[in-house]
Amino acid sequence: MKKSSAKDLVLVAWQDSDVTDIIIDKSYGGKLVSSNKENQTEAAKTDLQTAKKKRQSKRVTLAPNTKLTDELSALGISSNHAIDEMAKPKSILAKLTNHFMFGNQASSTDGTMNKTSNNRLDQSHRISYVEMANTLKTVKNPYEDLIQSVNQIYEDKFFPEWFKLMNFGFNILLHGVGSKKSLVQKFCQTHLDNYFYFELLGYHHDINTKNLLKNILSDVLELNDIFKTPDEQLNAINQNLNMPLFIIIHNIDGNCLRDTSTQYSLSELASNKFVHIIATVDHINTSLLWDQMQNASFKWINFEVNTLDAYNDEIMFENSLMLNQTGNVQLSSMIHILKSLTQNAKNIFLIMVQHVLNKDNTKKSISFSKLYHECREKFYVSNELTLRAQLTEFIDHKLIKLKTEADGIETIYLLVDDKNLKLYLEDLKDKV
Structure with a gap:
């Protein structure tokens, strides 16, 4: 009989009425040793015990035979799969068992399984919010013409109806796929140009x-x-409002406007007959924000407008691992805050920025008295109380800090670094 090679040897644990134990070893010459419960001779027992004692390798294998392969196939088991699974050393199986049984514990004494990875995202490949905004502006939508035609239909169909309903005492709530900011701003330009109106950026994190x-x-x-x-x-x-006032709320379901006190204040404003609100929503559960009393105060009339516009402005205030977070949120915040402020507030902030960026100003600050005199000379404010009201707004947005020094002088510090102030100045220089 030809001696079987190691490559042809396999280990098979098989229980049958004819075969109780099948063992073969390289040292035994590749011969099959079989023990039958009924017809087992003493010689076979001796050979079986000898084979067990002489095993030198932990990987005991058996040359495949046709009968065993056919029986495995009849059971739907691949012989190669069974061979590979059964030939694994017991030490590895024991380790795997311990691993799954004690997965929350270290399997080795050094505790390497409990350690977290030190791999980090490469900081050098991150971009700033300004770079992202500029990049998004350069992207051309291949369906831009189709989107504009759809929005034009909304303008022609809904704008006169919205204005009429708001004058009748109702408020407008817009929902649908796509950013609705541009559509609402066009409505303000065409129908609210002769009225007082405020824009509230609900997606802003400080609003x-x-x-x-x-x-x-x-x-x-x-x-x-x-x-x-x-x-x-x-x-x-x-008590004092006696003229129409329009409030535009972009994303009334924004994170900073979802609390009960904020929605209560807005509903109280909406109950005033001179206040008219047009708001947009994007969250599917927005209706859960208001109870029955608040719904009665808002008097919403819902319109579906699928503008299909990208949420470029809204995503500027979302956190992303691919964007550099340092300082750029402040710059983006300043740009959006200035859009919602009055012209005098923009001019006051511009004075502070120019003074802080002045090379002669080493402290990077400006005294309250100096700022007041400059603003009064340019007719931005008429008294200190008005200036303090404007500064409070900047303080709420965490753009400035008002501090009283040891000598009693009130000093204003800008909480934005010079780099972002320069970028801010370049962006707003022509607009203010």
Whole structure:
């Protein structure tokens, strides 16, 4: 009989009425040793015990025979698969068993399985928010003409109806696929040019109704009184407002506007007959924001407008691992904040930026008295109380800090680095 090679030897554990134990070893010459319960001779027992003692390798193998292969095939088991699975050393199987049984524990003494990876995302490949915004502007949508034609249909069909419904005491709530910011802004330009209206950026991470109420009191009603609570501000607005006021809320379902107190303030404003609101939503569960009383105050009329526009402005305030977070959120925030402020507020902030970037100014700050005199000379403010109201808005957005020094002088510090201030100045220089 030809001696079987190691490559042809396999280990098979098989139980059958004819074969109880099948063992072969390289040292035994590749011969098959079989023990039958009924017809087992003493010689076979001796040979079987000898084979077990002489095994030198942990990997015991058996040359495949035709009968065994056919029986495995009849059971639907591949002989090669069975051979590979059964030929694994017990030490490896034991390790795998321990691994799955004690997965939360280290399988070795050094505890390497409990250690986390030190691999980090390469910082050098990240881009800034400004670079992302500029890149998105260069991207051309191949369906731009089709999208414009769809939006033009919305303008012709809905704009007159929205304006009529708002004058009748209802408020407009827009939903649908795509950013609705451009469509709403076109509505403001065509129908609200002769009215007071405020834009509220609900997707902004620092926005709140406190600033909205302050702006209504100071810019529309010209009330410079100090109100301690939002309820006092709302009462003052309801008592003194006697002209139409339109409030545009981009994403009333934004993260910073979802709390109960904010929605309560907005619903109280909506209950005023002179206040008209047009708002956009994108979250599927937006209707859960309002209870029955608030819905009655808002008097929403829903319109579906699938503009299919990209959410370029909205995503500027979302965190991404692929974007550099340092400083760029502040720059993007300043650009969007200035769009929602009055012209005087923009000019006041521009004075502070120019003064801080002045090379002669080593402290990178400006005193309150100096800022007040410069603003008064240019007729941006008429008294200190008005200036403080404007500065409070910048403080709420964490753009400046007002500090009283040891000598009693109030000093204003900008909380933005010089690099972003220069970029901000370049971007707004022609607009202010």
